[in-house]
Amino acid sequence: MDIYDIGYDDSFLPDEENPLLTIARVFAQHKEQFSICTGEIILSAEISGKYRYCIETSEDLPVVGDWVLVSIHDELAIIHRLLPRRSILARKSVHSSSERQLIVANVDYAFIVQGLDRDFNLNRLDRYIAMSCAGKIIPIIILNKADLLATEEIEEKKQLVVSRHPDISIIISSFTQDESIQEIKNAMQAKKTYCFVGSSGVGKSTLINKLFGKEILITTTLSASTNKGQHTTTHRQLFVMNEGPLVIDTPGMRELGVIGAMEGVENTFKKIYEKADRCKFKDCTHLNEVGCAVKEALESGEINQDEFASYKKLQKEESYNSSTMLERRQKDKQFGKMVKQVMSNKKNR
Ligand SMILES: Nc1nc2c(ncn2[C@@H]2O[C@H](COP(=O)(O)OP(=O)(O)OP(=O)(O)O)[C@@H](O)[C@H]2O)c(=O)[nH]1
Ligand SMILES: [Mg+2]
Ligand SMILES: [Zn+2]
CATH class of the missing domain: 3.40.50.300 (P-loop containing nucleotide triphosphate hydrolases)
Structure with a gap:
C-alpha cells in the first residue's frame, strides 16, 4: 500500500518540500494521542512542541482523516504540520x-x-x-x-x-x-x-x-x-x-448544533431559497409581506409546513452560533495582537 491507497492525491501536496518529513494520514485520535498511517506502516504519534506553540484554536489540532507531515523515530511519529483540509x-x-x-x-x-x-x-x-x-x-x-x-x-x-x-x-x-x-x-x-x-x-x-x-x-x-x-x-x-x-x-452524537453553515443550510433547503428569490422584497421575512412567494408556496402546499419550520429553526440557530463564533474570534485576535504589542514593547525597552 502507498499513500494514494489511503486517499491521498496530489492536490494535497505541501507547498514546500522537506525531505526529512513524510506525508501521513491520521487514522485514530484519543485526546492528543494519534495514530497515523504512511500507507506502509501505522504508528502512534504526538504533535511537536513547535506545532503545539502555534495552535490558536482547537481546529488547528489534527482530526481523523487529516493529512499531516511527520518525522519518524523508531516506534513513534512526531506530527510537525497539518496540510490544508479539503472538507x-x-x-x-x-x-x-x-x-x-x-x-x-x-x-x-x-x-x-x-x-x-x-x-x-x-x-x-x-x-x-x-x-x-x-x-x-x-x-x-x-x-x-x-x-x-x-x-x-x-x-x-x-x-x-x-x-x-x-x-x-x-x-x-x-x-x-x-x-x-x-x-x-x-x-x-x-x-x-x-x-x-x-x-x-x-x-x-x-x-x-x-x-x-x-x-x-x-x-x-x-x-x-x-x-x-x-x-x-x-x-x-x-x-x-x-x-x-x-x-x-464515529461515536453517536447527542447534539449536532449548526455553526459556520450558512451555505449548508441554503443547500439543504434549496426549494425554499429558490422561492425566496421570487419574493417582492429582498429582505422578505416570509411572514406577512405582500408578494411573498414563500408564503404562497406554503399555502399551496408546494412547500411543506414542517420543512419550513425546520428551515427557520436551523437558519436562526446557524446565524446565532456563527455570529458568536466570529465575535469571539475577533476578540481573540485583538487579544493576541495586544499580547504581541506588549512583548515587542518589552523587547525594545
Ligand atoms: N433490529 C436491528 N438492530 C440493529 C441493526 N443494526 C444494529 N442493530 C442493533 O443496534 C444496537 C446498536 O448497534 P451499534 O452498531 O453498536 O450502533 P452504533 O450506531 O455504532 O452506536 P454508537 O457506537 O453508540 O454510536 C445493537 O444492539 C445492534 O445489534 C439492524 O439493522 N436491525
Ligand atoms: Mg458504534
Ligand atoms: Zn417572502
Whole structure:
C-alpha cells in the first residue's frame, strides 16, 4: 500500500518540500494521542512542541482523516504540520456556543445513518445534511433497521425523506439483509473516504462490521429497548476496506448544533431559497409581506409546513452560533495582537 491507497492525491501536496518529513494520514485520535498511517506502516504519534506553540484554536489540532507531515523515530511519529483540509464535518462545540468542534476531515461522503424505528426524525436529518454540505461533504442517507418495520411503513418514511431531499441518495438497510449491505458497498468507490455519522445505537458500527465481513468494531449486544442512551463507540477511527474505500466510524452524537453553515443550510433547503428569490422584497421575512412567494408556496402546499419550520429553526440557530463564533474570534485576535504589542514593547525597552 502507498499513500494514494489511503486517499491521498496530489492536490494535497505541501507547498514546500522537506525531505526529512513524510506525508501521513491520521487514522485514530484519543485526546492528543494519534495514530497515523504512511500507507506502509501505522504508528502512534504526538504533535511537536513547535506545532503545539502555534495552535490558536482547537481546529488547528489534527482530526481523523487529516493529512499531516511527520518525522519518524523508531516506534513513534512526531506530527510537525497539518496540510490544508479539503472538507470537514463539524458541529457547534457542546461546551461553548462560540466554538466549532471538528469531527473528521478530508471525507468525500457522509453516510448519515438514521434508524427507521423511533430514531427517525426528518429535522435531525436536515441538520446532518446542512453540516455535511457546509463542510463540502456529499451526504448519502441510510435508513437502517428495516427489519423492524413493515414494508408499507418503510416506504412511507422513505417518501417523506425523498420529498424533502429529492437530490440525495437514500439506502434502506438492515444488518440482517445482505442485499442492503451490498447496496451500500456498491455506492462506495476505491480510495474515497466515507464517514458514518448519526445518533448512538442506530447501527453504524454494526453496518461497518458487515461491510468488512468481520468484527472489527465493538457493538452493543444488548436488546435495542435496553440500550437507550448507551454509547458504544468511544472514538473516531479510519479503516481501509479490501476493495479500496476508506471508512471512518464515529461515536453517536447527542447534539449536532449548526455553526459556520450558512451555505449548508441554503443547500439543504434549496426549494425554499429558490422561492425566496421570487419574493417582492429582498429582505422578505416570509411572514406577512405582500408578494411573498414563500408564503404562497406554503399555502399551496408546494412547500411543506414542517420543512419550513425546520428551515427557520436551523437558519436562526446557524446565524446565532456563527455570529458568536466570529465575535469571539475577533476578540481573540485583538487579544493576541495586544499580547504581541506588549512583548515587542518589552523587547525594545
Ligand atoms: N433490529 C436491528 N438492530 C440493529 C441493526 N443494526 C444494529 N442493530 C442493533 O443496534 C444496537 C446498536 O448497534 P451499534 O452498531 O453498536 O450502533 P452504533 O450506531 O455504532 O452506536 P454508537 O457506537 O453508540 O454510536 C445493537 O444492539 C445492534 O445489534 C439492524 O439493522 N436491525
Ligand atoms: Mg458504534
Ligand atoms: Zn417572502
